[in-house]
Amino acid sequence: MTTVKRYNTKKLYFPERITAALGEIFDYPLAAVEAPMGYGKTTAVREYLNKSTAHVLWQMVYDNSLSNFWQAFSNLFSQVDTDCGQKLLFLGFPADSVSFQEALRIIAKTELSVRTVLVIDDYHLVETTEIDRFIEFLALNRITNLHIVLIARFIGLKSREELLLKGYLYHIAQETFELTPQEIAGYYKTCGIGLKGSEADELYAVTRGWISALYLLMPEFIATGGCAPESCIYKLIEQAVYTSLSVEMQEFLLTLCIFDSFTFEQAVHMWGKDNAGELLAELTGKNIFIKYDARTRTYYPHSIFAGFLREILVCKALHHRHDLYQKAAHWHLKNGEYSVARRYFYECGDFDNILVALEADKAADYTSAARDTELLKSYLEECPKEIKARHHYAMLNYALHLFVHNEMTLFSELCSEFIGNLHTDESLDARARESLSGEAELLLSFTAYNDLKRMSAHYRAAWELLGRSSSVCYNGTNWTFGSYSVLYLYYRESGKLEETVRDLRQSLPCYSRLTNGHGSGAEYVLEAERYFNTGDFVNAEIVLHKALYHARAGMQTGIIICALFLQIRLAIVQGDSSGIAAGLQQLRTDITGGRRHLFLHTVELCEGYLYALLQQADKIPHWITEGRVNDSCLLFPAFGAFNMVYGRALLVRGEYLKLIGSAEYFFDTAAIFPNLLGHIYTYIYLAAANKRICKEAEALSNLRSALDIAMADKLYMPFVENCDYIKPLLKKLAESGFCREDIGKILALCASRQKTVARIVRNYCFRGAPKLTRREQEIACLAAKGMNNREIGERLFISENTVKTQLKSVFEKLGISSRVLLKQRLDSTNCNKLSEFHSPGD
Numbered sequence: 001m002t003t004v005k006r007y008n009t010k011k012l013y014f015p016e017r018i019t020a021a022l023g024e025i026f027d028y029p030l031a032a033v034e035a036p037m038g039y040g041k042t043t044a045v046r047e048y049l050n051k052s053t054a055h056v057l058w059q060m061v062y063d064n065s066l067s068n069f070w071q072a073f074s075n076l077f078s079q080v081d082t083d084c085g086q087k088l089l090f091l092g093f094p095a096d097s098v099s100f101q102e103a104l105r106i107i108a109k110t111e112l113s114v115r116t117v118l119v120i121d122d123y124h125l126v127e128t129t130e131i132d133r134f135i136e137f138l139a140l141n142r143i144t145n146l147h148i149v150l151i152a153r154f155i156g157l158k159s160r161e162e163l164l165l166k167g168y169l170y171h172i173a174q175e176t177f178e179l180t181p182q183e184i185a186g187y188y189k190t191c192g193i194g195l196k197g198s199e200a201d202e203l204y205a206v207t208r209g210w211i212s213a214l215y216l217l218m219p220e221f222i223a224t225g226g227c228a229p230e231s232c233i234y235k236l237i238e239q240a241v242y243t244s245l246s247v248e249m250q251e252f253l254l255t256l257c258i259f260d261s262f263t264f265e266q267a268v269h270m271w272g273k274d275n276a277g278e279l280l281a282e283l284t285g286k287n288i289f290i291k292y293d294a295r296t297r298t299y300y301p302h303s304i305f306a307g308f309l310r311e312i313l314v315c316k317a318l319h320h321r322h323d324l325y326q327k328a329a330h331w332h333l334k335n336g337e338y339s340v341a342r343r344y345f346y347e348c349g350d351f352d353n354i355l356v357a358l359e360a361d362k363a364a365d366y367t368s369a370a371r372d373t374e375l376l377k378s379y380l381e382e383c384p385k386e387i388k389a390r391h392h393y394a395m396l397n398y399a400l401h402l403f404v405h406n407e408m409t410l411f412s413e414l415c416s417e418f419i420g421n422l423h424t425d426e427s428l429d430a431r432a433r434e435s436l437s438g439e440a441e442l443l444l445s446f447t448a449y450n451d452l453k454r455m456s457a458h459y460r461a462a463w464e465l466l467g468r469s470s471s472v473c474y475n476g477t478n479w480t481f482g483s484y485s486v487l488y489l490y491y492r493e494s495g496k497l498e499e500t501v502r503d504l505r506q507s508l509p510c511y512s513r514l515t516n517g518h519g520s521g522a523e524y525v526l527e528a529e530r531y532f533n534t535g536d537f538v539n540a541e542i543v544l545h546k547a548l549y550h551a552r553a554g555m556q557t558g559i560i561i562c563a564l565f566l567q568i569r570l571a572i573v574q575g576d577s578s579g580i581a582a583g584l585q586q587l588r589t590d591i592t593g594g595r596r597h598l599f600l601h602t603v604e605l606c607e608g609y610l611y612a613l614l615q616q617a618d619k620i621p622h623w624i625t626e627g628r629v630n631d632s633c634l635l636f637p638a639f640g641a642f643n644m645v646y647g648r649a650l651l652v653r654g655e656y657l658k659l660i661g662s663a664e665y666f667f668d669t670a671a672i673f674p675n676l677l678g679h680i681y682t683y684i685y686l687a688a689a690n691k692r693i694c695k696e697a698e699a700l701s702n703l704r705s706a707l708d709i710a711m712a713d714k715l716y717m718p719f720v721e722n723c724d725y726i727k728p729l730l731k732k733l734a735e736s737g738f739c740r741e742d743i744g745k746i747l748a749l750c751a752s753r754q755k756t757v758a759r760i761v762r763n764y765c766f767r768g769a770p771k772l773t774r775r776e777q778e779i780a781c782l783a784a785k786g787m788n789n790r791e792i793g794e795r796l797f798i799s800e801n802t803v804k805t806q807l808k809s810v811f812e813k814l815g816i817s818s819r820v821l822l823k824q825r826l827d828s829t830n831c832n833k834l835s836e837f838h839s840p841g842d
Helices: 016-027 041-051 066-080 082-091 097-108 129-140 160-165 181-190 197-207 211-224 233-240 247-256 264-271 276-285 303-314 318-334 338-347 351-360 366-382 392-404 408-424 430-448 452-466 486-490 497-514 522-533 537-553 557-574 577-593 597-613 636-652 656-671 676-692 696-713 723-735 740-763 774-784 789-796 800-814 819-829 831-837
Strands: 030-034 055-060 116-121 146-152 169-172 290-293 298-301
Touching (some): 016 041, 016 146, 030 041, 030 129, 041 055, 041 146, 055 066, 066 129, 082 097, 129 146, 160 169, 181 197, 181 211, 233 303, 247 276, 247 303, 264 276, 264 318, 303 318, 318 338, 318 351, 338 351, 351 366, 351 392, 366 392, 392 408, 392 430, 408 430, 430 452, 486 636, 486 676, 497 522, 522 537, 522 557, 557 740, 597 636, 636 656, 636 676, 656 676, 676 696, 676 723, 696 723, 696 740, 774 789, 774 819
Parallel strands (some): 030 146, 030 169, 055 116, 116 146
Antiparallel strands (some): 290 298
């Protein structure tokens, strides 16, 4: 009886050489597994990790969308810690050093208890330096028990060579996955095929050890005992796989090939017939280049196979491709994935539905959609006018995108176009036209921004037309644009600040009614800031409590920050060190507790302002001292408020010439709305800088200009807070008779404040490092080296609870919240020189 030879072409094969290479990834914070498609790199990593004891987090990359990457990244960390994942999601993709540190803090706080590997597969699709920078940042900070593995066809990390040189990056290159002739023989033997030496050499010559090609040639080798030297892998796929499939299966695959991955429900939707499940079962059962991940309930076509199918799809009729894009777009629209839906609608030129998807997109905060705005601009530029004319709510949504992202020319043009469309749209009944006119009035209020009387007129007109809250504007957006001061935003005319306070108090209720409480408490913050700046600290504090009550009731994070920052400035006047510390802590608590990480830069501005006032130049965040406002989450109306902190930072750092050179930009920015507080501070900074470079005449002239604006409203505190630079100039002006009474008031306030500031700097922890006891030093150093609480306890012969208690004290003293940040802090001061942290007698 003849014995039938049995083959198993599904067998996996990993030479010891590859296994040994993969074993090195646990010795590095970052590993890059780099090879062209089809080299088996993903399978090798997955199989190796599955056999390890590590906890694996696997992220697939499908496109170069930052938001999609971040959502998947955050969801993965939800598997480790639900709160961690949610906080990362609300933070949004970190685009700068401030949010980088916040993301690091959130991740590090999870304190991974077991060795964890984060795998990012198909990393080459990222194609963005922002994600590269973030991954490099995580690697450089060596989070305990976290190892990152990037799998890609190519990896273009900017700091690749430096990371390799310093031992942060481990690189596994294409050569590692290329099978030698001996290994090819071993692979085929594993699948039941015996090769002669010459046959292994022949296969190597054709494939160069490329395992996908070896796999595709296997059926031909089994059938004929040889292989043809095919040059195109797609031709091999066509011959070995595709032509053997039924016509129905071929069409099914072409229907799904536009996706990098898909669910069963997607497949059913796209196929439109009731046998999608049977076809998928056949594909996965026969191992036809589609894998099913049971955990995510997702199908993943092999990249080579997907590329082959798309080559065929391109040759199909245009209407056939458009039908597929339409189905895909409607799937994403139905599932609330509006940005993806718009991209598919764009592929088939369906501008009507692009605007339908925009109308349905009720994002929680337009400031989180900055990256989507560029795509919207390109869509709307191509969209025919007659289509835009019948999608009024889409145009309103688009206008808000433009305003919050400082596309003011386009915003004004769109407002005019929108109003014109209302007049010409004959399909609107009277009530619909009235409602849309009300929305338009609310929209037009932004064209009069910071002119409260004109804005208020639009609010009243909007309410008369709408008689209800707006369908477009809502209370979740950033009312302050990231400014730490309401006074900065709305003080536009010298001598009329008291009138401005009344105007905001009168106009805000109508606006809040239109927007379900947006801006709640802002009128009281403005009033409190006016009292504070005139030196009336008692009334400032009274009104401030009212402001906090209303802002918290309305969940207005930006306004809460403005109120808390004013509390901190009052604490400085009162010499209340504990009040300053509590205020700084509360600022962080309000944005992290409320998950409003878009205000991280506002909080850092508050801290930078404080440190600049107290002459603590080294504590001012670097993005402020370097003037990198465009790298922040601040929106354009708050840029002048940034300049007020930046200018003071330049003063305390002694960069007088740079400050003088920047003044013209400061004035231009403050003149746009205008924002008079920006002018006052810039004149004061110019006076201080010119005084320091011995240009006293110019300095006196600058100071006169500042006083001319400010004294009409008795705004003393901008001068008081900068008296450490301008006091001699103020005295000289007073001696000449210029603003003598007002300057006397400023100098009196300055004398009192000077004593409290000196006491704060002397007694509080702004100067030098906080003091740790000897035991805290020992525990801190061991924790920074990566030891867990049990290991530290065993080393020092103390209990784990003692270690935990002492570490909590260390974190509080150093103002940090994780071991990663502890390592950074101790690295900067050097554990071997911790005597400077030690309190004598401990």
